[in-house]
Amino acid sequence: MNTQEGSTAVPEKQSEELGGKQSEEVSDATGPALSVIVHGRDVQGRLGAGLDALAAQASPGVEVVVAAVGASARAAAEDRPGVTVVPLPEGTSDAAARAAGAERAGGRWLHFVHSKDTVPTGAPRTVADRVADLPDGVDVLLVDHVRSTWRHQGMPSPDGTFLAKQGRKDLPLTDCPDLLRVTPLLGNRVLRADFWRAHAGQLAVADETFAAYAALLLAGRIAALDQVALNVNELRVESLPPATPADRFGVIERYESLLALAADLGLPAAPRTALYDVMVGDCLRVVAREKLPDPVRREFFHRASKAAVAWRPEGYQRPGGLEGVRRRILEEDAYTKYRAFQTANQQRRKLRSAVVSRKHKVGVKVRDLRYRRELERPVDPHLAVFTAYWDRGVACNPAAIAAKLAELAPHIHPVWVVSAANAPLLPPGTEHVVPGTRRYWEVMARAKYLVNNVNFPNAVVKRPDAIHLQTHHGTPLKRMGLDQLDYPAAAKGLNFHSLLARVDKWTYSVSANSHSTQMWERAYPSRYESLDYGYPRNDVFYSATAADIRAIRERLGIAPGRRAILYAPTHRDYEAAWTPRLDLATLADRLGEDTVLLVRGHYFYGGTASPLAGLRRSGRIIDVSSYDPVEDLSLAADALITDYSSIMFDYANLDRPIVIYADDWETYATTRGVYFDLMTEAPGPVARTQEELTEVLTSEAWRDSASAKARKAFRERFCEYDDGRAAERVVRRVFLGESEESLPPVTPVDERTPAPTPEEATTR
Structure with a gap:
C-alpha cells in the first residue's frame, strides 16, 4: 500500500493552483499510461465494493489512486494492493480531492471517477490501450457510460451516436461540435495529464459540469471511444440536500461563463452555436420539469431569456416545430405566454392520446x-401451433418436439408464431403467422395443440378440447412464479393473478428432473400434468456424432486441436443492461494461444479500439451471442464457464467440465432468490474472482478428480430424465395419445453415452 500520510485538504479556492502541480514521474515514458483517480467521501457505503473491482484491474499500465475524503473513505480504500491512497480530511471538496489525486497520480492520462461511481470490468485496460495509441495534440478522450439507480442498473447513455460518429478520428472541437451534446460528466472525459496541469484554473473547479464542458472547449484535439468506461450511480434526489433558487440560477451563470470562455478562446461559430443550443435546451427543461415555486420559475425564465438574447450567435436559426416556438417565446421573455403554450400542449397530448386509445x-x-x-x-385435430421465447423463432424444446412430430406424426400440421422482425430468419419452408394478424387469431382459435416454452398472451382462450403444452426453457436455480413474490427485483412488472390465469391453461408441463417438477408445482400451482420425460432440446447431446461436432466447430472457426471454452453468463434482474464480469482480453492472454473463448452475451468490447479486436481476428475469441442453436455451442466446447445460467444443467448431460464464476453470488441470491446453494452444490470448481478463475483454467483443477466427482453428483440430480429420447416420449404421449406405460423408459444416468468430446471427435 502506498499511502501519502499527512496530506491535508486542498482548500477549494487554492485548487486552481495546486491542481496543476504533478509528480515528475508522469513524464517518465515507462510509467502507467492511465491513472484512475477515485475521489470523494464514502457515499452511502459504496466505495469499498467499487474499489474491490477496480483494484483487481490495476496493472503496470493502469494505476489506481484514491483521494479519500474522511475516515470512512480512507478505511474503505486501505489494504488493497496496488492502490495508492491519498488521505484527505473530512469536508474536503470534490474539486480539491480531484486536484490532490491528480497531484499524486503518475499516469500520462487521468480518469476521474467519483467515489459513488464504478468502473466496469475491462474498461481501464480498454481505455489505457486507446490512449496509448493517441498522437500528441489530443487532450481529451470521450468515453461512453451507463447509469444506475436504486431501481435499475446499467441503463445506456444517449451518447453512443455521437461517439460512434466520431469513430477513430481525433479532431478539433470546430470539426466535431456535436460532442458538446455528450452528457457533461468529468468521468466520461479522460484527460491528458499535461493538459490538466496547463488548464487547472478552468478544470479544477467546484462545478464539475462546468469543468466537463470546459475540457472540450480548451482541448486542442478530441478523440472518442464508443465503449462504456463508467457506471454513474445516480442517488435518489430525496437523499440529497434540496436545491436552492441560487442553484437553479447557477445553471444560467454556468452557461454564460462557458460561452464567455468560448469567445475568449476565439472559437468559431459551430461550437459556440452547439453550446448555445445546449444552454437554451437545458434552461427550458428546468422551466418545464423542475418543481419550482412559481416566483422562482418566473425569475429563472426572465434570467434565461436575457441570456438567450445576449448570447445568441449571429445568424442563428431556431429549430422548427414546437421547440422553435418555445425558444421564440423564451427570447420574448413572455412567461405568461409560455405557461399558456405549455398548458395547450399538455391538452393536445391528452387529446391525441385519447384518440389513439379509442382507435386501439x-x-x-x-x-x-x-x-x-x-x-x-x-377444433382442427391436425393443427399444432408452436412458438418459443416470445415468438423469437424455431428454437428450444418446441423446435425439438416439432422435429420429432414430423417424424412420428406427419399428419399433424405445425404452424409457428414468429414476430415480424424474426420471420426473415426462419428456416426455408417454415409455415408461420405473425402475432396480431387475422391469420394468427384463426390458428390460435382452431389449433388442437399449442406448444410454448413461455406463456401465450392473456387473450388466448383455452378451449376445452385443446391441449396446451408448456415445455419451459431451463432448470430453475433462480426463483420462479409465485416464489418471486418476496423478491422485488425479480417480481417487478409481474401481475401474479394474470400469471396464474395463464398457468391454468396448461395441460402438460415438461420437466427434466425431480427438482424442476417440484419447483414448477410449487411456483405454478394448478391442475396440469407433469411430464417427467426430460428436455427435448437436450436429446442432441446423446445423438450427435463425431462428424456433427467437427462440422459445428468448423462453422464456428475453431481450429482442430484448440481447446474451446464456452463463456455463457446469465441476466441479472437488478441490471437494466448486460454488465461484463470478466476482463476477457486478460483471460485470453493468460490461457494462451491454444484456447478459444466462445462468448455468449451482449458484447462489451464491440469496437475496433478494443484490445479484443486482434484476438477476435485471430479466432481466439469468438462472439457467439447471436448464434443459434445454443446446443451447437455446447457440443463444440471442451468446457463451460457460467455463473447462474440454466445452461449448466443442460451442458452437464455431456459430462464435460463446468466451472462456475460467481463474483456476485450473494447479491444475486439476495435479489433474485435461489432454490439451492450453488456454492456448495456446484457441478465443478467455483471461482469468486478472475484470478481464481484463471488459476482453475491454467491448472488441472477444471478437469481433475474433484471436478469429476462434483459433476457426477450434479448430473445424477439434474440430468435425471435427459437420456436422448425426451422428444419421442412427449410426441407419443401428447400427440399420439399413447399410455404412460408404453413410453420408452428413461435410461439411468450411468448407463448413458453422451456425444463424443471435441478431442474424441478428432480421432473418429
Missing part, C-alpha cells in the same frame, strides 16, 4: 369479434 379499443373489439367467431368453429 375499436381494434381490440374487432379482433375479439373475429376471434370469438373462430372459437365457435370446431
Whole structure:
C-alpha cells in the first residue's frame, strides 16, 4: 500500500493552483499510461465494493489512486494492493480531492471517477490501450457510460451516436461540435495529464459540469471511444440536500461563463452555436420539469431569456416545430405566454392520446369479434401451433418436439408464431403467422395443440378440447412464479393473478428432473400434468456424432486441436443492461494461444479500439451471442464457464467440465432468490474472482478428480430424465395419445453415452 500520510485538504479556492502541480514521474515514458483517480467521501457505503473491482484491474499500465475524503473513505480504500491512497480530511471538496489525486497520480492520462461511481470490468485496460495509441495534440478522450439507480442498473447513455460518429478520428472541437451534446460528466472525459496541469484554473473547479464542458472547449484535439468506461450511480434526489433558487440560477451563470470562455478562446461559430443550443435546451427543461415555486420559475425564465438574447450567435436559426416556438417565446421573455403554450400542449397530448386509445379499443373489439367467431368453429385435430421465447423463432424444446412430430406424426400440421422482425430468419419452408394478424387469431382459435416454452398472451382462450403444452426453457436455480413474490427485483412488472390465469391453461408441463417438477408445482400451482420425460432440446447431446461436432466447430472457426471454452453468463434482474464480469482480453492472454473463448452475451468490447479486436481476428475469441442453436455451442466446447445460467444443467448431460464464476453470488441470491446453494452444490470448481478463475483454467483443477466427482453428483440430480429420447416420449404421449406405460423408459444416468468430446471427435 502506498499511502501519502499527512496530506491535508486542498482548500477549494487554492485548487486552481495546486491542481496543476504533478509528480515528475508522469513524464517518465515507462510509467502507467492511465491513472484512475477515485475521489470523494464514502457515499452511502459504496466505495469499498467499487474499489474491490477496480483494484483487481490495476496493472503496470493502469494505476489506481484514491483521494479519500474522511475516515470512512480512507478505511474503505486501505489494504488493497496496488492502490495508492491519498488521505484527505473530512469536508474536503470534490474539486480539491480531484486536484490532490491528480497531484499524486503518475499516469500520462487521468480518469476521474467519483467515489459513488464504478468502473466496469475491462474498461481501464480498454481505455489505457486507446490512449496509448493517441498522437500528441489530443487532450481529451470521450468515453461512453451507463447509469444506475436504486431501481435499475446499467441503463445506456444517449451518447453512443455521437461517439460512434466520431469513430477513430481525433479532431478539433470546430470539426466535431456535436460532442458538446455528450452528457457533461468529468468521468466520461479522460484527460491528458499535461493538459490538466496547463488548464487547472478552468478544470479544477467546484462545478464539475462546468469543468466537463470546459475540457472540450480548451482541448486542442478530441478523440472518442464508443465503449462504456463508467457506471454513474445516480442517488435518489430525496437523499440529497434540496436545491436552492441560487442553484437553479447557477445553471444560467454556468452557461454564460462557458460561452464567455468560448469567445475568449476565439472559437468559431459551430461550437459556440452547439453550446448555445445546449444552454437554451437545458434552461427550458428546468422551466418545464423542475418543481419550482412559481416566483422562482418566473425569475429563472426572465434570467434565461436575457441570456438567450445576449448570447445568441449571429445568424442563428431556431429549430422548427414546437421547440422553435418555445425558444421564440423564451427570447420574448413572455412567461405568461409560455405557461399558456405549455398548458395547450399538455391538452393536445391528452387529446391525441385519447384518440389513439379509442382507435386501439375499436381494434381490440374487432379482433375479439373475429376471434370469438373462430372459437365457435370446431377444433382442427391436425393443427399444432408452436412458438418459443416470445415468438423469437424455431428454437428450444418446441423446435425439438416439432422435429420429432414430423417424424412420428406427419399428419399433424405445425404452424409457428414468429414476430415480424424474426420471420426473415426462419428456416426455408417454415409455415408461420405473425402475432396480431387475422391469420394468427384463426390458428390460435382452431389449433388442437399449442406448444410454448413461455406463456401465450392473456387473450388466448383455452378451449376445452385443446391441449396446451408448456415445455419451459431451463432448470430453475433462480426463483420462479409465485416464489418471486418476496423478491422485488425479480417480481417487478409481474401481475401474479394474470400469471396464474395463464398457468391454468396448461395441460402438460415438461420437466427434466425431480427438482424442476417440484419447483414448477410449487411456483405454478394448478391442475396440469407433469411430464417427467426430460428436455427435448437436450436429446442432441446423446445423438450427435463425431462428424456433427467437427462440422459445428468448423462453422464456428475453431481450429482442430484448440481447446474451446464456452463463456455463457446469465441476466441479472437488478441490471437494466448486460454488465461484463470478466476482463476477457486478460483471460485470453493468460490461457494462451491454444484456447478459444466462445462468448455468449451482449458484447462489451464491440469496437475496433478494443484490445479484443486482434484476438477476435485471430479466432481466439469468438462472439457467439447471436448464434443459434445454443446446443451447437455446447457440443463444440471442451468446457463451460457460467455463473447462474440454466445452461449448466443442460451442458452437464455431456459430462464435460463446468466451472462456475460467481463474483456476485450473494447479491444475486439476495435479489433474485435461489432454490439451492450453488456454492456448495456446484457441478465443478467455483471461482469468486478472475484470478481464481484463471488459476482453475491454467491448472488441472477444471478437469481433475474433484471436478469429476462434483459433476457426477450434479448430473445424477439434474440430468435425471435427459437420456436422448425426451422428444419421442412427449410426441407419443401428447400427440399420439399413447399410455404412460408404453413410453420408452428413461435410461439411468450411468448407463448413458453422451456425444463424443471435441478431442474424441478428432480421432473418429
